[in-house]
Every structure is written in C-alpha cells, then in structure tokens.
Amino acid sequence: MQRDQMDVAIMDFSxxxxxxxxxxxxxxxxxxxxxxxxxxxxxxxAFLGNRSQ
Incomplete structure (x- = not known):
C-alpha cells in the first residue's frame, strides 16, 4: 500500500x-x-491589515 506524505507548517503570528x-x-x-x-x-x-498596534 502506497502512503503519501504531507508536510505541514503551522505558524502562530497572532x-x-x-x-x-x-x-x-x-x-x-x-x-x-x-x-x-x-x-x-x-x-x-492581508493578515497585518486587520491588526492594530
């Protein structure tokens, strides 16, 4: 049985x-x-556009 690999990067910029x-x-x-x-x-x-400082 062939298994496909999926790489995921999760970044939390919040x-x-x-x-x-x-x-x-x-x-x-x-x-x-x-x-x-x-x-x-x-x-x-776009991500930064909805943020305030």
Missing amino acids: KAFDVVLVHHGRLLLKLAHNGITGTTHSWIK
Missing part, C-alpha cells in the same frame, strides 16, 4: 506583530527586499 516595536509597513518592505513576494507577501499584508 501576538508576534501586535507589539509596538513592529511597524507593519517597514516589515512588509523588508520581507519584499529579502525575496518574500507574490502570494506569500499578499497573505502577510
């Missing part, structure tokens, strides 16, 4: 970006500069 020290715009610029673009960048931007 508190990580709510601290005053993280400026969301600056974080997004740094992510883009370091190659985090496209769908992943859009997902993080």
